[in-house]
Amino acid sequence: MAKEADDRAGEENVTGAQPEALPTLVDMRGIEKSFPGVRALQNVRFDLRPGEVHALMGENGAGKSTLMKILTGVYQPDGGEIRVDGRPVTLRDPQAAQALGISIIHQELYLMNHLTAAQNIFIGREPRKGFGIFVDEAKLRRDAAAIFRRMRVGIDPAAEVGHMTVARQQLVEIAKALSYDARVLVMDEPTSALNETEVEHLFTVIDDLKANGAGIVYITHKMDEVKRIADRVTVMRDGQYIDTLPAATTPMATIIQMMVGRELADQHRATGRRAEExxxxxxxxxxxxxxxxxxxxxxxxxxxxxxxxxxxxxxxxxxxxxxxxxxxxxxxxxxxxxxxxxxxxxxxxxxIAYLSEDRKHFGLVTGMSVRDNVTMASWGRFMSGGLFMRDGALGDVAKDYVRRLKVKTPHVHQETRLLSGGNQQKVVIAKWLLRDxxxxxxxxxxxxxxxxxxxxxxxxxxxxxxxxxxxxxxxxxxxxxxxxxxxxxxxxxxxxxxxxxxxxxxxxxxxxxxxxxxxxx
The missing domain is CATH 3.40.50.300 (P-loop containing nucleotide triphosphate hydrolases)
Incomplete structure (x- = not known):
């Protein structure tokens, strides 16, 4: 199925997409990428046309973010070819990608809380005055204000990011990406912390970008957004390309089945009865x-x-x-x-346990192993003589919870940052279940x-x-x-x-x- 889709994906002309005569902005073919113990991408293809929103969908761990990190220069592919405007390119680092007009809005926030919104947007690219010695703060704020006006959001450029809600921090991330005047804009779950009004503002910005010929790669798990904003949909599963389909005419149930490789059970209401206690x-x-x-x-x-x-x-x-x-x-x-x-x-x-919406900052130490994250809230139970940690017992209990919660990881010593979002959430749950x-x-x-x-x-x-x-x-x-x-x-x-x-x-x-x-x- 993947090969047949491979052949026809480049031939289709989806309603709302640009005519085939226009060159593709981005063409990725045969992309391969492996990490220790994990084959993340296998012969993956993806293309983006001017003036379209191309949704990239798949379960967490399907390889979407890895593919986009290759496109934005964060990772280097082990094999395959990337063309931008029809020409082969090597994206050695994010700066090389930005120089070609490729920018990304990450799902996780990469902001400095002690700096203002304007400073975060233009960090490393601040306008200067006084023979280049001093930062021109007034121009910095004016330029940031202009981007916020374009986005139709009322954010004070001089406000410190650390005092903002997660939703407003996400909007600052979007403004930072837009500040590069990107022709290719990758949006990784950009509406995950936005309310309905802010989402509509974002969609207005996307419509403006499309009208100016930019291409948007839109990664989301929200099916209604795909129908609302996307022209085409590419589905990945287990690090492989599955198919590319028109968003307007493809049933969401079809896309979901392609993503998971199975039919999901119908949605139902909560069952069982609570105790009176x-x-x-x-x-x-x-x-x-x-x-x-x-x-x-x-x-x-x-x-x-x-x-x-x-x-x-x-x-x-x-x-x-x-x-x-x-x-x-x-x-x-x-x-x-x-x-x-x-x-x-x-x-x-x-x-009482609390699993924060921001699991990577308040639920996990992502640089530590699955074992250590599962057991960290209960380390006192694994001390021997009050001085030494019983490593064997830690490993055994972590393996037990990995098995019980079906955490997808090569082993319990894997760094938690390398797990998908769903599996990271299971690790947080395991931590509190072990703590009883x-x-x-x-x-x-x-x-x-x-x-x-x-x-x-x-x-x-x-x-x-x-x-x-x-x-x-x-x-x-x-x-x-x-x-x-x-x-x-x-x-x-x-x-x-x-x-x-x-x-x-x-x-x-x-x-x-x-x-x-x-x-x-």
Whole structure:
């Protein structure tokens, strides 16, 4: 199938794409790449035309990011050829790619929190004055402001990035890429932290770029975005090229099946019944304007979904319960007893685990092995004589959790950074299961994870609930909330505006409560 698709992919002329007479911006053929113990890419092809959005899809670990890192000069291919504007090129480093007009917006943020938005955008390329001695801060801010106006976002160029939300930091990353006047722009999950308005702003920018002849490689797991923005779709699986298809006329079910190599089970609602035993009760929790008089209960074996628009206060509630942020007032009871949780250590001691939406910064040490990440929260249990770590026991327990959670890794000594997003998330879950936490808070558990891995995470959460774990799931994806939750708490502007039965709730019900401001309530 791959070879037949290989032959016809270059022949098709998709509605919305540029005429075939135009040269391709990028043509990658026969690309090969291996890492120690892993063959990441095998005979992969990909092409990009002027004025099109070409979606690149596949499960995490399919090789999409590796292929794009080769295109942007981060990795060097072991074999194959890359042509830009019809000419063979060697992309020795990211600077060589940028010189050819190729830029990337990474899924993970690469910003310096102590610098302003403008400084992050033009770092290393700052305008100068005074015979080139001093940075021209005024021009720096003007140039950044012009890009933000083009994107139709109200970000202050002089604001420090470290004080921004994740969504605004993502927009700064996008502005940085646009500042290179790229003809080829790779967007790796660019909307993962954006709300609907910000997504529409981004799509407007993409439309402008297309109109000016730029080509956009769009990596996403959001099927609705593919239909909305893409002209063609290329699917990869297990490091290999599968097919290239027109986005407008290809059913999403076909693309999903090609991505995972199997049909996924139909979506369904949460099953099973929660026990009556209450394991967590939060009463009248307050923290400035972020959390306002929040009260709820969580039961053994229950998945409680938290829904709401970005900025509603869901993550703030989770961080307060976990002791990551101080509270102004309120009470937290664990198994019926009031607890003072002033730090994450207090929370973990009370059996509460928090899996942050930013797993690479707050859930993992990506430069360490799978074994060490799985066991780090429980190292005290593996000390011998209070001085030495029992390496054999660490390895055995890590292998056990890798097997139980089906983590795809060559071995437990693999660096965690080399795992796909879904497998990294499983490693974080394994860490807290080994620590034997019975209250698990998942903040955006499938952010940046493909549809196949999502299904595995969903089954894992359901299995944990069936084993008696009490779970809170915070998600911006309404189908995900409806898919997992026994009950759904909906927030707006720091308040819980209502609670819904997960078996009967609809997206319309959630959105009604998510937009119910205090004045209306």
């Amino acid at each position: 209450e394991v967590l009760r939060v009463t009248r929790l307050n923290r400035g304007d972020a959390i306002r008089d929040v009260s709820f209960a969580l039961h053994k074996g229950e998945i409680l979904g938290f829904a709401g628009l970005m900025g509603a206060g869901r993550t703030e509630v989770a961080r307060a319960i976990f002791g990551a942020d101080p509270i102004d007032s309120g009470e937290i009871r664990v198994h019926g007893r009031p607890r003072r949780i002033a730090s994450p250590a207090d929370a973990v001691a009370n059996g 936490c019975d209250i698990l808070i998942f903040d955006e558990p499938t952010r940046g994870i493909d549809v196949g891995a999502k299904a595995e995470i969903y089954r894992l959460l359901e299995d944990l609930a069936a084993q008696g774990k009490a779970i809170i799931v915070i998600s911006s994806e309404l189908p995900e909330v409806l898919r997992l939750s026994h009950r759904i708490a909906v927030m707006c502007e720091g308040r819980i505006t209502g609670e819904l039965d997960g078996r009967t709730a609809t997206q319309e019900d959630i959105m009604t409560l998510a937009t119910q401001r205090a004045e209306a309530a």
